[in-house]
Amino acid sequence: MFKRMIKEVLDRCSGVIEEKRWNHMNNDKTTDSTCSCAPKSDKTSFITFTHDRPMSEILTVTSTLTLKDRLGHFLARWGVNRMGYIVKPGLYKLGKPDADSPVFVSANYTMSFDALRCALAGIDCYILVIDTKGINVWCAAGKGTFGTEELVRRISWSRLSDIVRHRTLILPQLSAPGISAHEVQRRSGFRVEYGPVRANDLAEYLKTHKATPEMRRVHFSLWNRLVLTPMELVHAALTTLAVAIILYFLAGSLAALAAITTVLTGTVLFPVLLPFIPTHDFSTKGLILGEVVAIPFALSFAADSIMPLWINVLKALVFLLVMPAVTAYLALNFTGCTTFTSRTGVKKEIFRYVPFMAFMAGSGIVISILLGIFRLMKVI
Numbered sequence: 001m002f003k004r005m006i007k008e009v010l011d012r013c014s015g016v017i018e019e020k021r022w023n024h025m026n027n028d029k030t031t032d033s034t035c036s037c038a039p040k041s042d043k044t045s046f047i048t049f050t051h052d053r054p055m056s057e058i059l060t061v062t063s064t065l066t067l068k069d070r071l072g073h074f075l076a077r078w079g080v081n082r083m084g085y086i087v088k089p090g091l092y093k094l095g096k097p098d099a100d101s102p103v104f105v106s107a108n109y110t111m112s113f114d115a116l117r118c119a120l121a122g123i124d125c126y127i128l129v130i131d132t133k134g135i136n137v138w139c140a141a142g143k144g145t146f147g148t149e150e151l152v153r154r155i156s157w158s159r160l161s162d163i164v165r166h167r168t169l170i171l172p173q174l175s176a177p178g179i180s181a182h183e184v185q186r187r188s189g190f191r192v193e194y195g196p197v198r199a200n201d202l203a204e205y206l207k208t209h210k211a212t213p214e215m216r217r218v219h220f221s222l223w224n225r226l227v228l229t230p231m232e233l234v235h236a237a238l239t240t241l242a243v244a245i246i247l248y249f250l251a252g253s254l255a256a257l258a259a260i261t262t263v264l265t266g267t268v269l270f271p272v273l274l275p276f277i278p279t280h281d282f283s284t285k286g287l288i289l290g291e292v293v294a295i296p297f298a299l300s301f302a303a304d305s306i307m308p309l310w311i312n313v314l315k316a317l318v319f320l321l322v323m324p325a326v327t328a329y330l331a332l333n334f335t336g337c338t339t340f341t342s343r344t345g346v347k348k349e350i351f352r353y354v355p356f357m358a359f360m361a362g363s364g365i366v367i368s369i370l371l372g373i374f375r376l377m378k379v380i
Contacts, residue, residue: 059088059090061127063121077230079230089129094124095125101164102126104125105127109132126160126164128169130154131150144178171192171195172199179192237263265323270327282334294320297319314367320364329354335349
């Protein structure tokens, strides 16, 4: 069970929630040029060169988001068909690029691709979309799907060297952990150039091809944290509802409310308060916040004048043990949504704190079972 918990958290920290294999996206021989971002009526013909293998089709895309695109963004934030929110890997043209136009590289997560194409409005260019299994740039780089092998393969597959005269690729800065720039150049002949963190800075960056310190700085504002909370909440919603219903019949409405409050604290309140909670580790931040939220529930049960004092103390202890443990676990999961941590750091945190969380939650559950037995035996 412990190994399973470790694997789940590490996968979440790599941006993987329910990764699926989309074989039709990985078939290099496909000629289907349908893309949710491109008008179906606007397709570019195959470009013919004197090679054994015909050149892959260059798809056309615009920099304008439609209402359907925006609705897709909203639904993806709430986990609706999240792992199907994918752009077909391949080479796209924006505007009317020529052989000297810049080439940008993107993950095939639709929201990453849309952010890039919108930021490039008015710029004639190519966008090389690599297969990151529908994962965003930073998470895919950490996992290795936005990596050297895939980039080199897509350069060759798209026959990019026959389309542009220059040998420069502009990659997102956050893709750097997965890319070996010198290896890409050695194997493909293309030099890697890292653009700014935010796609919105690309227009200014292209004037000099030099990023200012501000362009290199990663921000994680309140809004950046809030837009990530729906996915975390939806991921835990079904389990929370089931537990709340069970607790309602076993221990009453206050216990059910405690379960719902715990999950909301770990998935919504924790991201909001993240920078303000003391300590460095996410787990200890979650434990602190969980204890604070558990205190009102513990006091409510401890103030029961009908029950003996020792029973009230045990009831209060259940909340003080279980709620912080669950909140801390949910907080640890949130590491995969931030740029604050690394996979190695998260792994260390898992081995350091998950056993303690399990002990706390387990102790609270054991006490709850004992209280139930006492109740059946009419000791209380």
